[in-house]
Amino acid sequence: MSAKTVTLWIVGGALVLAGGAYAAGYALAGENTPRNASVSGVPIGGLTSDAAVAKLQFELEPRLTRPLTVTAGAERLTTTAAELGLGVDYSASVAGAGAGRSWHPAHIVTVLTGGGDQPAVVTRDAATLTAAVAALAERADTVPVNAALTVRKTAIDRAEAKPGLAVQQPQTADAVASGFLAATSIDAVVSSVEPEITTAEADEVAAGVGKAALASGITVKTGSSGSFELTPAMIAAGLSFVPADGTLQPKLNADKLVAAAANQIKELGLKQPKNADITIANGKPKIIASVDGIGLDPAALATAATGVLAEPKGRSVTVAATVRKADFTTDDAKKLGVKQITGTFTTYFPGSAYRVNNIGKAARLINGTFLKPGETFSMNATLGKRTAAAGWMAGGGIEGGKIKTLLGGGISQVTTTTFNAIFFAGLEDVYHKPHSLYFSRYPVGREATLDWQSVDMKFRNDSPYGVVLQAWTTGKVGQTGSVTVRVWSTKRYTIKASTPVRSNYRSPGATQYDDSPGCVAQSAMSGFDVRYKRLFYRDGKLIKSEPFFWRYNTLTPVVCGKKP
Known part of the structure; x- marks a missing residue:
């Protein structure tokens, strides 16, 4: 060979x-996974694909339903991966770890000797995950706070700027998707949002124009009417610093500035404008015409003074006195439609001296009251505190469920009459409280008491028209008197009261005897409940109804003297 x-x-x-x-x-090698293979920390080396899939599912499935917390600033979202729409593709994860047959030498060597940890293949429901992250961001995102300057007397205080926080939503969704298998708590991806006006910028404004603004007074020349000085304290009363063009700029509030300098402006002797009014004269509404005046335009004064705030001293401005229209003119009054009686009511009272005095005084105080649309009437504010010095007499009143002698006794008669007048005028009942005991001279349930300390009667002019009250009394001491209240406006409704329904009658207790010097005898009175409605009609049709309810107490009889 x-x-x-x-x-x-x-x-x-x-x-x-x-x-x-x-x-x-x-x-x-066969179809096995590499010897050292693992997926998201779960070892699957040397297993067949099916066995590896089963093991992965056994180990990772619980991680989909365990509590998961995503934190963004001070806010937390506690949920589960499954609720966020996250899952695991186990077959794809095993394949990614190197399982499966191949004649490639590198694959065979890897299966027999190599391998390593690979992340699981995560599936996601993008809409669900995005919505959850967006909801967290809505709670966690904070708006940056600009540095601010406030004026306190003649000093300027500074509040520091604070950065805001913004959740980066796509990045946070990715962080949650990539981290939920390894951790139960994940920090959202956030960024700081810087304020437009920093603390340093505010300090610069305070040291510059802020310091200069309050360094000295401003002389205001008004031409032939003379001049006056806006002192640093007056300037401070109207001064503020507002964000504008990326910085803080000084601003003077015209009304506050004029109010602070009111005495100095008054000394100029300028004729002030007078508003129109609507009152009662000769038994009907009368418009009191407005009167133009001569004065300083608050806006012009504020604008002129603002222009010299940056100058620390030697400051003066010229603001000419001009004709000033009234805030509420004669034409304004005419447009309010006070032209007809929309509600009226009369009640009668015994002619005792205190009733004639107190009811008459209350009626005079109410007469001519004018309310613009949206304004609220208060009986206590109109009558004032009832004192002897103010002309009120002592008379019968209810206190603590007993009849006593009180200053201003009897004025509930006027309160009740006024309430009924506005009731039938269709005006809004803000607050009223009937007496705790029933008196037959009043409509049952449809009445109102008054106490300076605790009980008022209020109604609101909820119409687009003006409202004027007219009130007067008749009678004298020793005769039955009457009090009438009318409401003048423009009629909107026809008002009716339903028949009152009484129920739940209750009997008074046993007679009591009182031998004290201040004893006031009282008769027995039964108690009961009452219900009724205010019915609003327009063009003959019922528009709405308003229910009312009241519960009258019993009155235990009192005999002055010792028990027999």
């Missing part, structure tokens, strides 16, 4: 052996 033949046999044998070894390696 020649040398060439021997060589061929050797080479051929080596190839056969190598091929056998390669075939053996392929057979050993």
Whole structure:
């Protein structure tokens, strides 16, 4: 055998052996995962694909339903991965770890000797995850706070700027999707949002124009009417610093500035405008015309003074006095439609001296009251505190469930009459409280008491028209008197009251005897409940109804003297 033949046999044998070894390696590798393979920390090395999938599912499935917290600033979202629409593709995860047959030498070597940890293939419901992150961001995002300057007396205080926080929603969604298998708490991806006006910028404004603004007064020249000085304290009363063009700029509030300088402006002797009014004259509404005046335009004064705030001293401005229209003119009054009686009511009272005095005084105070649309009437505010010095007399009143002698006794008569007038005028009942005891001279349930300390009667002009009250009394001491209240406006409804329904009658207790010097005898009174409605009609049709309810107490009889 020649040398060439021997060589061929050797080479051929080596190839056969190598091929056998390669075939053996392929057979050993089979469909198994690499020896050191793991997915998201779960070892699956040397397992078949099916076995690896089963193990992954066993180990990772609970992680989909365990509590998961996503934190963004001070806010937290506690949920589960499954609720966020996250899952795991187990087959794809095993395939990604290197499982499966292949004749490629590198694959065979990896399966037999290598491998490593690979992240699981995560699936996501993008809409669900995005919505959850957006909801967290809505709670966690904060707006940056600009540095601010406030004026306190003649000093300027500074509040520091604060950065805001913004959740980066796409990045946060990715962080949650990539981290939920390894952790139960994940920080959202957030960024700081810087304020437009920093603390340093506010300090610069305070040290500059802020300091200069309050360094000295401003002389205001008004032409022939003279001049006056806006002192630093007056300037401070109207001064504020507002964000504008990326910085803080000084601003003077015209009304506050004029109010602070009111005495100085008054000394100029300028004729002030007078508003129109609507009152009662000769038994009907009368418009009191407005009067123009001469004065300083608050806006012009504020604008002129603002222009010299940056100058620390030697400051003066010219603001000419001009004709000033009234805030509420005669034309404004005419447009309010106070032209007809929309509600009226009369009640009667015994002619005792205190009733004639107190009821008459209350009626005079109410007469001519004018309410613009939206304004609220208060009986206590209109009458004032009831004192002897103010002309009120002591008379019968209810206190603590007993009849006593009180200053201003009897004015509930006017309160009741006014309530009924506005009731039938269709105006809004803000608050009223009937007496705790029933008196037959009043409509049952449809009445109102008054106490300076605790009980008011209020109504609101909820119409687009003006409202004027007219009130007067008749009678004198020793005669039955009457009090009438009218409401003048423009009629919107026809108002009716339903028939009151009484129920739940209760009897008073046993007679009590009182031998004290201040005893006031009282008769027995039964108690009961009452219900009724205010009915609003327009063009003959019922528009709405308003229910009312009240519960009257019993009154235990009191005899002055010792018990027999």
